[in-house]
Amino acid sequence: MPRLLQINITANWGSHGRIAEEIGQLAMQNGWESYIAYGRWANPSKSHLIKIGNMWDERWHGVQSRLLDNHGLASKTATKKLIYAIKEIKPDLIHLHNIHGYYLNYPLLFDFLSNANVPVVWTLHDCWTMTGHCSHFMISGCDKWKTGCYACRELKEYPSSWLRDNSRNNFRLKKYWFNLITDLTLVPVCNWLSGVVSDSFLKGNKMQRIYNGIDISVFKPKVNNAVSDNRKKKFRIIAVASKWTDRKGLSDIVQIRKLLDEDFQITLVGLTLNQCKNLPSDIDGIVRTNSVNELAELYSSADVFINPTYEDNFPTTNIEALACGTPVITYRTGGSPEAIDENTGMVVEVGDINGLVAGIKKVCQSEHKEETRRLCRERAVKYFNKNDRYKEYLDLYQSLLNK
Missing domain, CATH: 3.40.50.2000 (Glycogen Phosphorylase B;)
Known part of the structure; x- marks a missing residue:
C-alpha cells in the first residue's frame, strides 16, 4: 500500500x-x-x-x-x-x-x-x-x-x-x-x-x-427556507470571503450599496463580529461559517455572486457559487475570471465600481435567469467536480x- x-x-x-x-x-x-x-x-x-x-x-x-x-x-x-x-x-x-x-x-x-x-x-x-x-x-x-x-x-x-x-x-x-x-x-x-x-x-x-x-453533491442548488418574504421580493447579491479587507473589495461593496436602489439586497459572509456591527444598515453581515450546507444555501438563495477582489489566484468561492447555480461577477484579477464564461457570469476591470453595478443589474434583471442557473451548474459539474x-x-x- x-x-x-x-x-x-x-x-x-x-x-x-x-x-x-x-x-x-x-x-x-x-x-x-x-x-x-x-x-x-x-x-x-x-x-x-x-x-x-x-x-x-x-x-x-x-x-x-x-x-x-x-x-x-x-x-x-x-x-x-x-x-x-x-x-x-x-x-x-x-x-x-x-x-x-x-x-x-x-x-x-x-x-x-x-x-x-x-x-x-x-x-x-x-x-x-x-x-x-x-x-x-x-x-x-x-x-x-x-x-x-x-x-x-x-x-x-x-x-x-x-x-x-x-x-x-x-x-x-x-x-x-x-x-x-x-x-x-x-x-x-x-x-x-x-x-x-x-x-x-x-x-x-x-x-x-x-x-x-469542490464537492458538487454538497454545493448544489438548494432552497433556503430562512429567507424572509420581504427579502424574496428583492434581488439578492452575495459575496463571500474567509477574511474581509479592502483588498477583498469590502470598501467597493459599500460603494456599490450606495449606487443600488432598495430593490437590491447585499449579504456579506465571512465577516468578524466587529465588522458586522460596523456595516451600513442596508448590508446584511454574516460571520464566517464552516458549515458547507449553510454556505450552499446562501449561494443558492442569491441572484448573483460578486467577487470584487483586488488580488487572488483562483478563488474557490467562485466555483462554489457556480455549483449552486449562481452566476458570478468578478474583477479581472489573477485566475478569478477562469471560473466563468460568457454564459455564467461577467468579468469587470479591477476597481470599476460602475461596471460592477451595471453587471449586477444586467444579471439580476435578465429574462433568462433559469437558463443561466442551469449553465452555471453544468459548468461547475464539468470542470470543477x-x-x-x-x-x-x-x-x-x-x-x-x-x-
Missing part, C-alpha cells in the same frame, strides 16, 4: 485544508495510506494527522518574521521533529501545499527532501513561493520577483515585517532551496498562476496545472511512482 504525506498549514480547515483532506480521502479510496502534517487549525480528518510545532513555536516564528522579515526561516526544532516523523512514515510521495504560515523552516525541509529520493508534488495556492516577501503582488503592480526582489512594497502585508526588509536575501534563499529537488512537480491551481511560475526562478521545474475542485480534479492528482502520483 503506497503512502501519501501532505503538508499544509491547516488540516481539513479552510479551503486549502479541505483540498488536502479530500485528496487524502480519494487516495485512500484508491488503496493509499494517507497522512497530513499541519501547523495549526484542524478539524477531524480521515487521514492520519501530524501536528507540527506548538503555539509557542508559532508565536516565536511570528515575532521573528515581524522583526527580521525571515518568514519560513524559524521553527527549526518543529521542522526537525517533522523530518523525524517523515523518516518513520517512509512515504512513497510527499505533497506540499502552503508551507508558509509561521510553522516550518523551509531550508531544513528542502535540504531533507532533496536527499530523500521521494517524488515531491507542490500545489501553489499563491505567489509566496516565487517572491522575496509577499504572497500577492497584484495591487502594488510589482514585477521585481521576475529578476530579484528588493525594497519590498508589500512589507507591511502578510507576512508582515515591521522593521526590516529582508526581501533580497529571502529571494536568494528561495531561489536556491526551492530548486534543489530534482524530482519536483509544481501544480499551479490556475492558468494565470502557471504564467507567473513560467516567469519566475521556478520555471525550470516540471509543471502541471490542476484546478481546485472534486472527484475529477483530484483524480488528476492521483494520476500524477501514479505517473511519478511508475517513473
Whole structure:
C-alpha cells in the first residue's frame, strides 16, 4: 500500500485544508495510506494527522518574521521533529501545499527532501513561493520577483515585517532551496498562476496545472427556507470571503450599496463580529461559517455572486457559487475570471465600481435567469467536480511512482 504525506498549514480547515483532506480521502479510496502534517487549525480528518510545532513555536516564528522579515526561516526544532516523523512514515510521495504560515523552516525541509529520493508534488495556492516577501503582488503592480526582489512594497502585508526588509536575501534563499529537488512537480491551481511560475526562478521545474475542485453533491442548488418574504421580493447579491479587507473589495461593496436602489439586497459572509456591527444598515453581515450546507444555501438563495477582489489566484468561492447555480461577477484579477464564461457570469476591470453595478443589474434583471442557473451548474459539474480534479492528482502520483 503506497503512502501519501501532505503538508499544509491547516488540516481539513479552510479551503486549502479541505483540498488536502479530500485528496487524502480519494487516495485512500484508491488503496493509499494517507497522512497530513499541519501547523495549526484542524478539524477531524480521515487521514492520519501530524501536528507540527506548538503555539509557542508559532508565536516565536511570528515575532521573528515581524522583526527580521525571515518568514519560513524559524521553527527549526518543529521542522526537525517533522523530518523525524517523515523518516518513520517512509512515504512513497510527499505533497506540499502552503508551507508558509509561521510553522516550518523551509531550508531544513528542502535540504531533507532533496536527499530523500521521494517524488515531491507542490500545489501553489499563491505567489509566496516565487517572491522575496509577499504572497500577492497584484495591487502594488510589482514585477521585481521576475529578476530579484528588493525594497519590498508589500512589507507591511502578510507576512508582515515591521522593521526590516529582508526581501533580497529571502529571494536568494528561495531561489536556491526551492530548486534543489530534482524530482519536483509544481501544480499551479490556475492558468494565470502557471504564467507567473513560467516567469519566475521556478520555471525550470516540471509543471502541471490542476484546478481546485469542490464537492458538487454538497454545493448544489438548494432552497433556503430562512429567507424572509420581504427579502424574496428583492434581488439578492452575495459575496463571500474567509477574511474581509479592502483588498477583498469590502470598501467597493459599500460603494456599490450606495449606487443600488432598495430593490437590491447585499449579504456579506465571512465577516468578524466587529465588522458586522460596523456595516451600513442596508448590508446584511454574516460571520464566517464552516458549515458547507449553510454556505450552499446562501449561494443558492442569491441572484448573483460578486467577487470584487483586488488580488487572488483562483478563488474557490467562485466555483462554489457556480455549483449552486449562481452566476458570478468578478474583477479581472489573477485566475478569478477562469471560473466563468460568457454564459455564467461577467468579468469587470479591477476597481470599476460602475461596471460592477451595471453587471449586477444586467444579471439580476435578465429574462433568462433559469437558463443561466442551469449553465452555471453544468459548468461547475464539468470542470470543477472534486472527484475529477483530484483524480488528476492521483494520476500524477501514479505517473511519478511508475517513473
